[in-house]
């Protein structure tokens with residue numbers, strides 16, 4: 001729901017705090033909405049990065065699958081180092097890890113919005129969550145295919 005305070009909700013929760021300008025933008029209670037934006041309420045780049053980092057941390061702490069992706073990603077990095085893959089192969093591995101992490105973050109965001117607007121069963125809520133989870137699955141399967149194309153020949157060349 002839009003607020004009627006002319007955008008002041010974008011201000012830090014407690015502007016009198018010494019670090020309100022730095023940390024207040026990520027405090028609980030901080031809101032930035034359509035009113036804040038049209039009123040051009042201050043929201044500096046550091047705040048944007050801090051909130052984005054909080055989003056990634058939330059995805060890690062709340063999603064079991066994110067921890068699995070992280071473990072698989074670390075394993076891929078270790079394997080790449082042991083096998084001495086090429087710079088181009090490193091780039092592809094890095095993109096795959098990033099895409100899967102990003103997809104899981106988007107999945108987490110969609111789950112949160114669905115839980116907010118539809119805590120009870122609704123077929124559209126099911127479709128939204130299933131499709132978001134499906135996006136992660138598609139990215140993960142594509143990454144496994146890429147990993148097989150890179151690591152299997154490299155492993156085979158050892159024997």
Ligand SMILES: Nc1ncnc2c1ncn2[C@@H]1O[C@H](COP(=O)(O)OP(=O)(O)OP(=O)(O)O)[C@@H](O)[C@H]1O
Nearest residue numbers: 064065111118119120121122123125126129130133
């Ligand atoms: N409000 C809802 N209405 C209908 N179906 C729902 C609703 N909430 C969840 N579901 C169903 O339950 C499934 C799991 O929901 P959940 O929010 O736990 O997703 P998830 O976090 O992706 O699960 P996991 O992380 O264990 O894979 C969804 O994919 C969906 O099919």
